[in-house]
Amino acid sequence: MNRVLDNLCRTSQVLFTVGPGGVGKTTLAAVLGLQAALSGRRTLVMTVDPALRLADALGLGKVRPGRRVTISGRRLERHGLQLRAGLEMVMLDTGRSLAAAVSRQVASRKLQRRIVEHPFFQRMCEDLAGAREYAAMEELYHRLQRGEHDLVVVDTPPANHALDFFDAPEKVLQVLDRRAWRWLMRPALLAGSVGRRTLDFSSGYIVRTLSRFTGMKFLAELASFVNLFAGALEGLRQRAEHLRQIMRSDRSAFVLVAVPEHHPAEQALRLGRRLAAREMTPRLLVVNRCQPPAGALPGSPGWQEGLVRRLVAEEGAGEAAARRAVVALERGHRLQRRLALRDRRRLAALERQAEGRFPLATVALLEQDVHDIAGLEQIRRQLFAPAEARSAPAGREES
Numbered sequence: 001m002n003r004v005l006d007n008l009c010r011t012s013q014v015l016f017t018v019g020p021g022g023v024g025k026t027t028l029a030a031v032l033g034l035q036a037a038l039s040g041r042r043t044l045v046m047t048v049d050p051a052l053r054l055a056d057a058l059g060l061g062k063v064r065p066g067r068r069v070t071i072s073g074r075r076l077e078r079h080g081l082q083l084r085a086g087l088e089m090v091m092l093d094t095g096r097s098l099a100a101a102v103s104r105q106v107a108s109r110k111l112q113r114r115i116v117e118h119p120f121f122q123r124m125c126e127d128l129a130g131a132r133e134y135a136a137m138e139e140l141y142h143r144l145q146r147g148e149h150d151l152v153v154v155d156t157p158p159a160n161h162a163l164d165f166f167d168a169p170e171k172v173l174q175v176l177d178r179r180a181w182r183w184l185m186r187p188a189l190l191a192g193s194v195g196r197r198t199l200d201f202s203s204g205y206i207v208r209t210l211s212r213f214t215g216m217k218f219l220a221e222l223a224s225f226v227n228l229f230a231g232a233l234e235g236l237r238q239r240a241e242h243l244r245q246i247m248r249s250d251r252s253a254f255v256l257v258a259v260p261e262h263h264p265a266e267q268a269l270r271l272g273r274r275l276a277a278r279e280m281t282p283r284l285l286v287v288n289r290c291q292p293p294a295g296a297l298p299g300s301p302g303w304q305e306g307l308v309r310r311l312v313a314e315e316g317a318g319e320a321a322a323r324r325a326v327v328a329l330e331r332g333h334r335l336q337r338r339l340a341l342r343d344r345r346r347l348a349a350l351e352r353q354a355e356g357r358f359p360l361a362t363v364a365l366l367e368q369d370v371h372d373i374a375g376l377e378q379i380r381r382q383l384f385a386p387a388e389a390r391s392a393p394a395g396r397e398e399s
């Protein structure tokens, strides 16, 4: 049982899984959510990754973004698991989350519609860098405010986008910083065309000049959008500030995920350092997909001949094929030992590089991809058995 991780699942209000692409962040987020719900916490696992992987890991098939889906207790019972609180998942729908955020900020329905139907708003949802990250933050904040969950596990985008994600509240604060607005408005203010109450950004010099060059009225759109949105700015600023505090407080924890290969391990450590610089030090590094040690081959002399005979007699194999199979078995075994040894060395190196800033936990490579509760449960047991195994009757293999 990993005590650090167990403790995080029991006490954190927000858990972020972070790391390079393809290392198992989504899988781990689902495992942590499962663990928390089994221990009695109402849990939501939220994925920011546009890939449909979370639903896949939970064996849910097709799930529409933006919809909360409840994992049924009955499905888990088939695996000998007893949910003690609700377990839900949701995949971020950028447009929906941003539209909901607007509705929460703007009282008038007419104004809400004008903003949401504004071409800039629509474009922002589709392709503005950071919109997804910002929407995720809004969604997270909203979920925490609602208080329907004891824990929200956030599965973040791969490393290179993860920082955008964690910087989103900061960026909002910067953008909303009064000085920045003043700068944007300055030409118009100087020209005396803007009154204090009616801020008409579209008449700003910068906006007019740049939009001539962009040729797609982008900035003019932005300006009229900002005009519509001005009333909501203070609310947004406060929320961004609040969320930034939550992310830096004990209520949130960051779990780094890596695999024992050189490049992703380096990337994960770098990400860990950058998070630490933002006062969001990871609590743990989970090294996933470690090659398990090779099982022993028979030690008796001449076992190969014995195996060939059995393959021929009992499996109906031709003698030549049986010999080839035994040779391949020995070669595979040697290879597996080498890989396991290499992973052990890399783990030791990672441990040194972590320099005691956070402990390491390992998860073994499973025989198959994780596409259902059974797969998640195998990983959960690696991290949380044996204490939990007492209440989970289905065959425990942990010693």
Ligand SMILES: Nc1ncnc2c1ncn2[C@@H]1O[C@H](COP(=O)(O)OP(=O)(O)O)[C@@H](O)[C@H]1O
Binding pocket: 020, 021, 022, 023, 024, 025, 026, 027, 028, 053, 288, 289, 363, 364, 365, 366, 367, 368, 369, 370, 371, 379
């Ligand atoms: N311990 C494991 N053993 C075997 N396959 C795994 C393990 N952990 C994750 N996987 C597989 O690795 C792939 C990437 O995992 P995923 O959680 O989607 O990574 P990420 O979210 O970091 O991109 C998936 O196909 C998943 O089934």
Ligand SMILES: [Mg+2]
Binding pocket: 025, 026, 027, 049, 051, 053, 155
């Ligand atoms: Mg993922």
